Structure formats: C-alpha cells, structure tokens
Amino acid sequence: MTHGKSIKLFLVDGSINGILTAEIINWTGHVLSAPRTKLLDLIQREECARTGIYFLVGQDPEDSLPSVYIGESDDVANRLKQHNRTEEAGGKDFWEKVCLVTGKDQNITKTHIKYLESRLIDIAKRSGQCLLKNGTAHLYNRLPESDTADMEYFLEQIQVVLPALGYTFLKEMKYPSEQPKVNSIVPASVDTSNIEADFYLSARDIQAKAKIIDGEFYVLKGSQVRRDVSQPTHNYMKNLRPQLFENNIIDPNTYTFNQDYLFSSPSAAGAVILGRACNGRKEWKDSTNHLTYETWQQNQVERVIQE
Template sequence: MTLGKSIKLFLVDGSINGILTAEIINWTGHVLSAPRTKLLDLIQREECARTGIYFLVGQDPEDSLPSVYIGESDDVANRLKQHNRTEEAGGKDFWEKVCLVTGKDQNITKTHIKYLESRLIDIAKRSGQCLLKNGTAHLYNRLPESDTADMEYFLEQIQVVLPALGYTFLKEIKYPSEQPKVNSIIAPASVDTSNTEAEFYLSTRDINAKAKVIDGEFVVLKDSQVKETPSQSTHSYISKLRPTLIEQGIISVDSFRFTQNYIFSSPSAAAAVINGQETNGRKAWREINTHLPYAQWQQNQVERVIQE
C-alpha cells in the first residue's frame, strides 16, 4: 500500500508569488522556489551558499512545454548571479523561475550533487515534459553503493516535492517494485499495471493507439500509432506539442509510433496529437473491456462509488 506524505510549505513573503520553502517530514532535503524578480532576496538566504542542485524554468508563449536548465554548484548564489547576466555576457535570458534543492545538514557533498544532476537531466530528457537546455547529459556514477541508494531516495523526494510547487517536468512512470540500477544512470520508464485504473484504445482506419490511467496520469503506451499527416495545424497540440515530441524522438518519424510511454495533460491532448486534429478525447478514447467512451466510463466509476 502506498503511504501518504506531508509537505510543509512556507510563504516567506506571505505571498504565493514570492519565495517559497518546502520540506517533507523526516527528509534531509530543503527546497526553495522563487520568481526571477525575487532573485536579489533569494541569493541572500543562507541556503544559497550551500552545495545544491537548481532548476531554471521559463515558459515561452510559442512553446507548449517549459524550458528547463538543470545545474549544480558549491555556491548556488554565485552561479545564479552568472545566469542572471545577459546572453551576451554569458547568462541565460529564458528563465522566469528558479528552484533550489539543498540539504539541511552538511552530508550532501559535491559528488552527491553531481550524481543527482546527472540523474535529473536524464529523467527530464526521457520524460519529454520540457525543453531541456542542458544538451548532452553527463554519465556520473562514481558513488559507493550505499551513497547511491541514499541519493536515489533523495531523488524520489525531489520528484514528490517539485510537482507540488508547480514543476511537473520530472514525471516518471514506474513499477512500485522498480529499483534504481546501481551501475547505470539510465533506468527505462515502465508501466505499473497494479496502479492502473483502466486501459483505453483509440482506433480509426489509419491508427491504433492504447493508453492507461496510471497514478492519475493519462499515459499513451509505447508503440501506439500516430497519423502521419495532420489535417489541422493551427491547434497548439498539433502545431507545437506534436512537432516537439517528434523532435525529441518520443514519436518516431519513420514509423509514426510512440517510442516510449508518454504522459499527457489530458485525454484530449493525447487524442489531438495522435489524430492530427482537434479531438475530444473524452469521447474518442474507449475503455478496452466495456468499449464505453472515457467520459461515460469515468461517470460510471463515480456513480458506482456513490451507490456503494
């Protein structure tokens, strides 16, 4: 049985749009989040003088996914000052928010942080939920076995806290029994059938796709087909998200199939990308056993609980 977690949030400025801190009970990590407009206040905090991992996040109106840069430093405040410079001076212009993860004690070292950076870059790249600004991820697995286990636990907590703060680019689809590989940075995403609420299909004359609801996420499954030529290009899912997935290799340009499981924000987003046109996914997707549309299947689930 999956146990719940308590996340303690603190609004430093008394505003949800200011500096936030987040902690999980009995976790040694500490998270800071702030808009770029609060950078001056942020870099004066003691956490910014520690060894840590940080995320620079921006949202271009022309892109359907956020742009993200993942970095590490022994002195995050100094690194953020460098990133705040203009592009011409070696800085980065794209970011609007920053999230910093440090340890509450002195046990998180430079070696630990470099391992976390490598794993996080790989996860962000494989998830396909952002436009990663890092380029090539560096393989870093020089930790003893015990330290690797500790950092994998630390990583799991980061993946719990960040979505609660609105950073959703580290989503993964996992088996509950999935264990990190000690000697490898890359661990392929997989589907947890025990956590699956139902399986759905979307079938037309040209395509056949399958999806599952996993941990509340709508996941299109690997090998699902995609219509080769979109019949509509103005909708953002078709004009922006679909080309991005092809560019990232999540949809193969050769076979027009998904090369991995992929999390969509809604059934309609998935259906639009697959059909190549605006589609009501709540009607298009059907439950594999009853053949009911997604909307009707979901309604039946709610009514059944109410009756019980």
C-alpha cells in the same frame, strides 16, 4: 503498502507568487522556489550559499512544454547571478522561475551534488516532459555504495516535492506496455480510485491504445499517429506534436510511438494522434465496455456513490 507524505510549505513573503520553501518531515533536504523577479531576495538567503542543485524554468507561450536547465554549484547565489546576465554576457534569458534544493546540514558534498545533477538530467531527458537546455551530461558514479543509496533516497524526495510545487518535469515515467498483465477480479467493495483502465482510439487509418495509471493518461508504445495534419495552426500541432517527433518519442518514419508517453489529458493525446482538435473525453473509449472516456469516468463516480 503505500503511506502518505506531509509536505510543509512556507510562503516567505506571505504570497503564493513570492519565495516559497518546502520540506518533508525526516528528510534532510530543503527546497526553495521563487520567480526571477525575486532573485535579489533569494540570493541573500543562507541556503543560496550552500552546495546545491538548481532548476531554471521558463515557459514560452509558443511551446507546450517548459524549458529547463539543471545545474549544481558550491555557491548557488553566485551561479544564479551569472545566469541572470544577458545571453551576450554569458547568462540565460529563457527562465522565469528558479527552484533550489540543498541539504539542511553539511553532509551533502560536491560529489553528492554532481551525482544528483547527473541523475536528474537523465530523468528529465527520459520523461520527455520538458525542453532540456543542458548540453551532454556525463554519467557520474564515483560514490560509495552506501552514499549512492542515500542519494537515491534524496532523489526520490525531490521527485515528490517538486511536482507539488508545480514543477512536473521530473516525474518518473511509468511504462505500462512493458509490465506483465495480471488478470484479477476486483471485489465491488475495493476502492477503485487507483485501478488501471485501458482505452483505445480508432479512426479510419490509425489505431491507438492508452492506459490510466494512478490517475494519469499514458498513450502506449506502438500506437499509430496520423501522418496528415488537418489543423496545422492548432496549438498541439505547432508545438507538442513536433517536439515528440524531435525527441523520437514518435518515430518519424513509421508514425508510431516508440515508447509509452504521459499526456496532460485525453484531449492532448487525441489531438497529437489525429492531427486535429480532439475532445478526448468523447473519442477515447473504454476497451472493456466500449464506453466513451466521459461515460466511463462518470460511471466510476456513480458506482462509488451507490456503494
């Protein structure tokens, strides 16, 4: 049974655009988030003098995905000062926000943090939800078994808190095409908000499949992508589609998805697949009743109201 979680947020400056802290009850971690414009105030906080993991995040208007650098340090404040320098002086120009994760006590060591950094870089690469600015990361597995278990739990909490703060690049991807299908009849009285649903997109020369899991839209492995792009200036054609080819999520030879991929919306998925602007709510269809996504979604709400 899945239980809810409470995340405690505190606006340090009284503004949503300032420094923000986040905690989960009974978790030893502590999260700080701030815009780069608040860096001076941030590095003066005591948390920045601890051992921790940090994320530098930037969003280029020309890119669909955020640029992210993941790092670790025994003295995060000093490391952030270095990153704030110009590129010519060894700093990084791309970032606009910073997120820092530390422990509330002294039990998080350099070894723990290096393990977390390695795992987080791996997760960010596999998710495909950001442009990772890190170089090659080495697998770091020098922890005792018990410490590894503790850090995996710590990592799970990071993946809960960061998306709640708007940092979605660490979402652990689901791979629905690799999961066995279970045939079951769902009673009408059951809450249908989290029930999976299958969709397809069919055009003259391509066939694509998708699945909704926990309210998120995944295009499935093996889905075809149109080779010709009829609207090359469209935002998804200039940015997201090339990035998916570059990351080998779409095979550049066969023009098919090499893996299941999470899209922000049915329209984003449809545009990448069709090579043009797409109203995904009208072009994706329910595999069971062949209703449009729009009609299917409307029916879900009406059915609950009737019950």
